[in-house]
Structures are given as C-alpha cells and as structure tokens.
Amino acid sequence: MEEARIFGDRLEHVHYIVRQGAYAVIINDGMVAVVKTPTGYFLPGGGLEGTETLESCLKREVFEETGYNIRILQFIGRAQKYFYSTAFHDYMASDGFFYIAEITGEQHSVFEKDHELLWIPRKDISKVLLHEHQAWAVEEAFRLFE
Structure with missing residues (x-):
C-alpha cells in the first residue's frame, strides 16, 4: 500500500480512530472545488463504507455532497x-x-x-481547508500539471 505523508502530531498513549477515505481534487481554470459544511471547508469526498473500493467511495461521496458525477483521472497520493x-x-x-x-x-x-x-482560488486553499493534508493534495495536483 502507498506510503502516507503524515500531518499533525501523533500523541503517544492516545488511541486514534482511523478513518480511511477518498477525496477529489477538482480544478477548473485555477479554481479548486471545495465543499462548505457546518463544520468547515473540505475537499469533496469522505469515508469508505462497507466493502467499497476507494474509487467507488469517491464517486458516491462526491455525488452525495455536490450532485455531480465525476471521472477519476489520476491518483495523487496518500x-x-x-x-x-x-x-x-x-x-x-x-x-x-x-x-x-x-x-x-x-x-x-x-x-x-x-x-x-x-470554487476557491488556488492561492486561498491553504487558508480555507480545515485539514492541511487536503491542502497538500491540492498543491500536489497542481504540481503534477506544471
């Protein structure tokens, strides 16, 4: 399985609930799709349910959150x-x-x-997204196309 980039401080002697999820970086004219929720701003996507694959989870979550179907183009990273x-x-x-x-x-x-x-401009993504690992993924996506 893909080696993960780590964000946040992992505290010793603390049990973490691990939640696997799939998230989409959707870019249009330098703007990035984000979902505004009552708890903050996030990339579209979310947690796996049951025996879902990452790809089917991503398509389901994006559809539920935005009303749009998507085509997955490329894996960015974990x-x-x-x-x-x-x-x-x-x-x-x-x-x-x-x-x-x-x-x-x-x-x-x-x-x-x-x-x-x-739709948020690239320059504002790190200020808007609640989680820095999602902002990292956006920058990685832009880097792949530069």
Missing part, C-alpha cells in the same frame, strides 16, 4: 492527519487517498443539504 475531532469528540487519524478528478454531466439533486459546492 496522506494521514492526526487530530482531535470536535465533531466526533475523539482522536482521529484521517487516512486519505487523493485523486485528481473532473466533473461530468449536469448537476443532480444534492443529498446532503447542508453542503455547498464552492
């Missing part, structure tokens, strides 16, 4: 972020697998009504 989650009230290890993707087709109904798709 990054883990250790943090205390105020939403889950526990220590979490986000084990993220990041992909460059593009939107295909028209927007459908958004299933998660408290999620809003926004």
Whole structure:
C-alpha cells in the first residue's frame, strides 16, 4: 500500500480512530472545488463504507455532497492527519487517498443539504481547508500539471 505523508502530531498513549477515505481534487481554470459544511471547508469526498473500493467511495461521496458525477483521472497520493475531532469528540487519524478528478454531466439533486459546492482560488486553499493534508493534495495536483 502507498506510503502516507503524515500531518499533525501523533500523541503517544492516545488511541486514534482511523478513518480511511477518498477525496477529489477538482480544478477548473485555477479554481479548486471545495465543499462548505457546518463544520468547515473540505475537499469533496469522505469515508469508505462497507466493502467499497476507494474509487467507488469517491464517486458516491462526491455525488452525495455536490450532485455531480465525476471521472477519476489520476491518483495523487496518500496522506494521514492526526487530530482531535470536535465533531466526533475523539482522536482521529484521517487516512486519505487523493485523486485528481473532473466533473461530468449536469448537476443532480444534492443529498446532503447542508453542503455547498464552492470554487476557491488556488492561492486561498491553504487558508480555507480545515485539514492541511487536503491542502497538500491540492498543491500536489497542481504540481503534477506544471
């Protein structure tokens, strides 16, 4: 399995709940798609459910959060972020697998009504995204195309 880039401080003697997920970096004219939620700004994507593959998880999550279908173009990399989650009230290890993707087709109904798709300029991404491993993935995606 891909070696992960590590973000955050992993505290000794703390049990972390590991949550594997897949996230999309979608770029259009230098703007990056992010999802605004009640808890912050994130790349579209989320946690694996059941026996899902990373790719099927990513397609499902992006559709639920944005109403768009995507085509996965390229794997960017894997990054883990250790943090205390105020939403889950526990220590979490986000084990993220990041992909460059593009939107295909028209927007459908958004299933998660408290999620809003926004387009953020590259220069503002690190200020906007809640997790730095997601900002890292955005920069890696741009680097792949430079």
